[in-house]
Amino acid sequence: MVTAQRVAFALLTVLGLTVAPSSAQTLTVDTAGDSLRIRAPGFSFLNGDPLARLKDGRSVRVELAAMVLPAPGKSVVAATRRIVALSYDLWEERFAVTTVEKRAQSASHLALAAAEAWCVDQVAIPLNALGAFGRDLPFWVRLEYRVLDGDTPADSTESGYTLQGLIDALSRRKTDSSTHALEAGPFRLPARTSSRLR
Amino acid sequence: MGSLFALAESMRTLGLLFTLLVVTPQAATDQKPSVPEGTIITSAQVTGFDIDRLSPGLREAIRNLAGTPLKKEQLDELAARLEGERPRYVAAVRTVMEPGGEARVFFVMGRQQEPDHDDNVNDRYIVEQADITGVPDAEITQALRDDLKALVGKRLDSGEADKLQERLDRELPGYDVSRRIQKGGEVGRIKLLYEARKKEPPPWLRFEPLRSNLIYHSEQGWGGFWDVNIGDRTIRFVPMFALANSEDSIEESSSVGLRFETRKLGTRRLGASFEWSWFDQDWRTQTLGALPLHPEIPLPYDTRTTVTPLLKFAFTPALSLAAGVSISELKGFAPATESQMANAAVASIDFDREWKDKSDVTHRAVASFGVRGGSRSLESDLAYTRYLGHGTYRFDFGRHHVQATGMAGGITGHAPLFERFALGDSTTLRGWDKYEITPVGGDRMVYSSVEYRYTGVSLFLDIGSVWDANTERKTRVSTGFGFHAGPAYFVVGIPLNTDNLTAIVALGLRIPGVGIRW
Numbered sequence: 001m002v003t004a005q006r007v008a009f010a011l012l013t014v015l016g017l018t019v020a021p022s023s024a025q026t027l028t029v030d031t032a033g034d035s036l037r038i039r040a041p042g043f044s045f046l047n048g049d050p051l052a053r054l055k056d057g058r059s060v061r062v063e064l065a066a067m068v069l070p071a072p073g074k075s076v077v078a079a080t081r082r083i084v085a086l087s088y089d090l091w092e093e094r095f096a097v098t099t100v101e102k103r104a105q106s107a108s109h110l111a112l113a114a115a116e117a118w119c120v121d122q123v124a125i126p127l128n129a130l131g132a133f134g135r136d137l138p139f140w141v142r143l144e145y146r147v148l149d150g151d152t153p154a155d156s157t158e159s160g161y162t163l164q165g166l167i168d169a170l171s172r173r174k175t176d177s178s179t180h181a182l183e184a185g186p187f188r189l190p191a192r193t194s195s196r197l198r
Numbered sequence: 199m200g201s202l203f204a205l206a207e208s209m210r211t212l213g214l215l216f217t218l219l220v221v222t223p224q225a226a227t228d229q230k231p232s233v234p235e236g237t238i239i240t241s242a243q244v245t246g247f248d249i250d251r252l253s254p255g256l257r258e259a260i261r262n263l264a265g266t267p268l269k270k271e272q273l274d275e276l277a278a279r280l281e282g283e284r285p286r287y288v289a290a291v292r293t294v295m296e297p298g299g300e301a302r303v304f305f306v307m308g309r310q311q312e313p314d315h316d317d318n319v320n321d322r323y324i325v326e327q328a329d330i331t332g333v334p335d336a337e338i339t340q341a342l343r344d345d346l347k348a349l350v351g352k353r354l355d356s357g358e359a360d361k362l363q364e365r366l367d368r369e370l371p372g373y374d375v376s377r378r379i380q381k382g383g384e385v386g387r388i389k390l391l392y393e394a395r396k397k398e399p400p401p402w403l404r405f406e407p408l409r410s411n412l413i414y415h416s417e418q419g420w421g422g423f424w425d426v427n428i429g430d431r432t433i434r435f436v437p438m439f440a441l442a443n444s445e446d447s448i449e450e451s452s453s454v455g456l457r458f459e460t461r462k463l464g465t466r467r468l469g470a471s472f473e474w475s476w477f478d479q480d481w482r483t484q485t486l487g488a489l490p491l492h493p494e495i496p497l498p499y500d501t502r503t504t505v506t507p508l509l510k511f512a513f514t515p516a517l518s519l520a521a522g523v524s525i526s527e528l529k530g531f532a533p534a535t536e537s538q539m540a541n542a543a544v545a546s547i548d549f550d551r552e553w554k555d556k557s558d559v560t561h562r563a564v565a566s567f568g569v570r571g572g573s574r575s576l577e578s579d580l581a582y583t584r585y586l587g588h589g590t591y592r593f594d595f596g597r598h599h600v601q602a603t604g605m606a607g608g609i610t611g612h613a614p615l616f617e618r619f620a621l622g623d624s625t626t627l628r629g630w631d632k633y634e635i636t637p638v639g640g641d642r643m644v645y646s647s648v649e650y651r652y653t654g655v656s657l658f659l660d661i662g663s664v665w666d667a668n669t670e671r672k673t674r675v676s677t678g679f680g681f682h683a684g685p686a687y688f689v690v691g692i693p694l695n696t697d698n699l700t701a702i703v704a705l706g707l708r709i710p711g712v713g714i715r716w
Contacts, residue, residue, distance in 0.1 A: 057379025057388065059318040059356065063282060083282050085317035090381050090388060096319035100282070108319060148253070148283050 027184035029141055035124035036189070038066050038143060043120060043182050045145045046086070046095075046112055054088040054095070061085050061100065061148040066123035068130055069140045072183060077139065078129035082122045083148065086115060133189070140185030233293040236267045237301040241596060243558060244280070247307040252283055260305065261558075264596025265652065268293065268301050280305055318356045320379055325349050326387040330366070332394035333373055342369060349390060354379070359390060372397055402512035403461035403469040404550060405434060408713075411445070413624050413706040417631040418444055425457075427713035433460040438475065448485060448620045448632065448639035451477040451502070461510070469510040477502040477616075484637035485615075492638055492666075496538070496580055496614050499528035506544070516551040520544075524570065528614060540614040541578035542570040558595070565589040570617065582611030599651040605662075609641035619643035621662045621674075624704035628660055629676030629691030631702065640664035642671070656680040660691070685709045 027040045050060045067079040083100040089108070095115035096108035099122055107118050120143065133139040242263035243249075249257055256279055263276075273291045280289040284307070292304040328349040330338065345362060349355070359377060366375045373394040380389045405427075412422040421442040428435045438455040455475030463469055481498050489495060508522035526540040546568030554560050570584040586607040593600040605626075607619050618639030622632030626645060645662035657679050665671040678701070680689035688705040 056377070057318075057320050058377065061317075087318040087320060089319045090379060091323065091385060098317045100317070 027141060027143065027182055029187050029189075031127065031189065032124070034127050036068070036127055036130065037124045038120055038141060039117075040120055040143055040182060041113070041117070043143055043145075044113075044116055045119075045147065045180065046116055050147050051112075054086060057088065057090050059085050059087040062119065063146045063148055064119055064123050065142075065144045066120075066125055067142040067144070068125055068133060069142055069183075069185075070133065070137070072140055072185070074140075076142075077131065077133055078125050080123045080125050082119075084119045084122065086119075127189075130189070136188075138186035138188050140183060141187060142181055142183040144181040146180070233268055233295050233301040235270060237295070237299070239263050239266055239268050239303050240296060240300045241557065242303040242305070244305045244307060247280075247284065247287060249558075252280070256280070256283060261596055263303060265598070268303070273303060273305075277305060280307060318354070320388060321354045321356055323354055323382075323386055323388045325352060325354050325390050326382040326384070327389040327391075329389070330375075330392040330394060332396070333370060337370065339369065342366070346392075354388060354390065363392065366392060366394070370394060399466060400515070401431065401461045402466045402515045403510050403518055404548075405459050405461065406436070406457065406471065408436070408710050410709040410712065411706060413445070413704060413708075415624055416703040418450075418623065418633065421445065421450070424712075429459075432462045433458070440477075442480065444482075445623055445625065446620070447616055448618055448637075449477065449479060449502075449616050450482060451479050453477040467512045469512075471506075471508045471510070473504075473506045473508075475504050477504070482633045482637065484633040488637040494612070495618075495638055496612055497530065498615060499538070500531045501529045502616065503527045503529075508544070516549055518548050520546050520548065523576065525576075526614070526616070538579045538614075539577060540572055540580045540617075541576035542572040542582075542584075543576065544568065544570045560592075560594040562592040562594075563590070564592075572611070572613065580612050580614055582609060582613035582617065584609045584613055584617050597653045601647075601649045601651075603645075603647045605643065605645040607643045613641065615639065619664050621645055621664050624689065624706070626660065627662045627674060627676055627691075628658065628678055628689055628704065629693040629702050630674055632664075635674065636664045640666050642667055651682065654682045656682060656689075658691075 026042055027038065029036055029038055031037065045062055046054065046060075050062070053060050061083055063081065063083045065079055065081040067076045069076055085098045085100050087096050088094075089096060092109065094109045095112060096106065097110065097115055097118055098104050098106040105122070107115075110118060123143075130139070242260050244252070244260060249260070252260075256276070259279070260276060263272075270291075273293075277289040277291050281287065287307045290306045290308075292306050294302045294304070296302060328346045330346065342362075342365060345365075349358060349362075363375060363377050366373075374397055375392055375394050377390070377392050380391060382388045408425050408427055410424045410426075412420075414420050419442065421440075421444055423438070423440040423443045423445070425436050425438045428437070436457040436459070438453070438457065440451065440453040442450060442452060444450040453475055455473060457471060457473040459469070459471040461469040478501050479499060486498065489498060504524060504526040506522060506524045508520050510518055510520045512518040522544055524542045524544050526542075528538040528540060530536065530538070546566055549563070549565040552560065552562040565588065567587045568585070570582075572578045572580050572582045574581055584607070586605070588603075588605045590601065590603045609617060609619070615638070618641060620632040620636060620639045621627040621643065622630035622635055626647070632639075643662070643664045645660070647658060647660045647662075649656055649658040651657075658677065660676045661673060663671050663673045673695075675694040676691050677694060678689060678691035680687055682688075685707045686705075687708060689703070691702045691704070693699065693702075
């Protein structure tokens, strides 16, 4: 009996571990007013050094971008970019966020996940920018973030390539290493209803 | 993106105009019309802000403008990215037409007035303590201490805290200064703490350069060498493997080896290395065929084992001396059972300096002079002296790179084959085949080369001679072009002063080492 329970527990654990990464990367879209809004509950950008910096009472700026593409790797059809400034209230132990722009919007007293979700919410794409993709063509969505406040990585020229650097050099990958992205699709624009990643 | 991140025109205030006047005084008097779209950009610079404090991606994007046609939209986007990364600054684009019809681009950055609101939620709390730790009191000026104290009792001003940190960075160049805020003793109060950590001084001695490569040479075939860096910034182990490697020498061998290096033995002026290598020779038929005609050259060998312990001393960060011994056992071909020893005292003096000038041009000068002396007193069967001088100057400006190299060497006595000079492979006298021009190498050598590279395309001119002291010297010249993409390259060399005008192709990968850091 004990053995059966252990096997079941192990199976559930393995199943859970297998499922967790994909659910963590779920990206959904829906329409709100004249905008295409993106929801990405697993798209976490406040961790590691940026989070430590926030917990040290400093602010962190993050550039977020949402892009609509006709297919993976194709050129962008429409995009919205925002820079947000985050800080962590040391006494209330909650996050505050402000968009860095002329008419700044802000939110405060947010838990970590809520702060991240609020930031993603700021990169809604105007529906009229989607063209035919807003009516009948399927499209893909790419969500990117780049932490703007951070230490410059140490110079690695002296010891040559790291293994990853070598792979990047051979593949001629030129993306900024500080940019992180999540891409999902295909989506079809719903009529004011939610469309889940297929 | 520009429209998203650009600040309103009103933000580009008198402060920016003042910055424009101060930072680029020529701009105010320059009444020339604006530079037309499509004009080739010769250089792009950031003024009013240290470019090294920008993100690597943005720095690269700005530097990559050199050599490209001017696009106003692209420049505006970059200015917006500058402002995005540094919101306390405003950036303006200034283009200046050069007499030659090309354009210079300046991104002029000026600090803007502090915004009405600040983006740190902790700015509403009162600073109850402002302090710096990790640095002796004597190293902090009274003015800095006063400014630190002035923050106490007021609401946190992140802008002031930033400025103070910049001052600390400037006034304490030997320290890394970080900042953090902690809860204070009462609700609503905070402590502002700067923490200084002494920077580890940069090492003065350099590791041996890593030189992994995989080469196809149209006359010499395939060859490869792999070395792997395992270590940290002070010590490292370098396993080495080679297959049919014939670069830099008349030998062609497969080999294994291990090198240990440390560049700090108590002090950063003193370092050491120990290298063991075993080579299995595969002599070229041209070499074996020519050797009977040169009875003064020691016999070829089947395998070679070399051990090289060295001590290194740095006079300055740029100038160092290495000295030690190189002990080689040369095992003859069967049925010979005896080995020959080629033991030499070795010494070299090395200079390596890189510097940048105001126009963002990087210069690097490398030079070395080495002596290897095989002596009976070291129980060597072969007595000889080998001298080699080498110098390289490199100039990098945006996408333009120029490299000039010169080498000269001489051997007296009976040096083993691995010490003899050879030119005509994928790096020297490209366009000539060393096994054809000097199949057993030479005891005299002079070589020079100049190469210009624009992004991935190169043009070169190589001139060199390898000869024996008692023979006629012939100077050989070659030219050619190459394509380079990351570690991959494709080079075509054409010999010039010959009737046999056959191009030689070399292609492959040249990787300055793959590293595993701990």
